[in-house]
Amino acid sequence: MKTYSAKPLEVERKWYLIDAEDEILGRLAVRIANILRGKNKPEYTPNVDTGDFVIVINADKVRVTGNKETDKIYYHHTKYPGGLKSASFKELQEKDGRLAIEKAVKGMLQHNTLGAEQFNKLKVYVGSEHPHAAQKPIKLEKEAK
Numbered sequence: 001m002k003t004y005s006a007k008p009l010e011v012e013r014k015w016y017l018i019d020a021e022d023e024i025l026g027r028l029a030v031r032i033a034n035i036l037r038g039k040n041k042p043e044y045t046p047n048v049d050t051g052d053f054v055i056v057i058n059a060d061k062v063r064v065t066g067n068k069e070t071d072k073i074y075y076h077h078t079k080y081p082g083g084l085k086s087a088s089f090k091e092l093q094e095k096d097g098r099l100a101i102e103k104a105v106k107g108m109l110q111h112n113t114l115g116a117e118q119f120n121k122l123k124v125y126v127g128s129e130h131p132h133a134a135q136k137p138i139k140l141e142k143e144a145k
Contacts, residue, residue: 004043006044008049009064011038013121014052015052015053015135016052017137018056019142020061021058023062023063023065025104026062029104029107032054033109036051036054036109038052045098049118053135055130056101056125057125057128060097060126069089073088074099074103
């Protein structure tokens with residue numbers, strides 16, 4: 001018996017819709033990253049982009065547990081001397097509600113060109129409206145606790 005290896009042209013992509021309202025950031029990011037990588041499919045191949053598209057709505061209503069709202073700090077550097085910038089989770093959500101989910105998911109994907117291709121299939125929106133109705137996304141329910 002031979003091991004099956006998916007080929008990029010054979011992959012069938014679906015669209016999934018996830019409502020982030022009252023979801024915990026880390027648990028939501030794991031679900032999204034697994035779908036983007038294709039780990040929910042039996043034909044998963046680590047070196048081929050077998051993942052599906054993910055639409056996330058209500059990204060500004062995602063929550064974190066404990067004191068992370070004020071204690072969790074996100075850093076980035078402007079590449080200029082003294083250009084280290086920092087913002088708490090609360091400040092990041094006020095600036096742009098999509099950034100926390102995007103940063104969490106991007107950190108869970110591979111850090112190479114394959115991970116960049118997979119990340120491009122993530123569409124995050126602050127409100128409950130999205131422009132992808134023509135793709136007929138499949139709504140994913142919240143996972144049971």
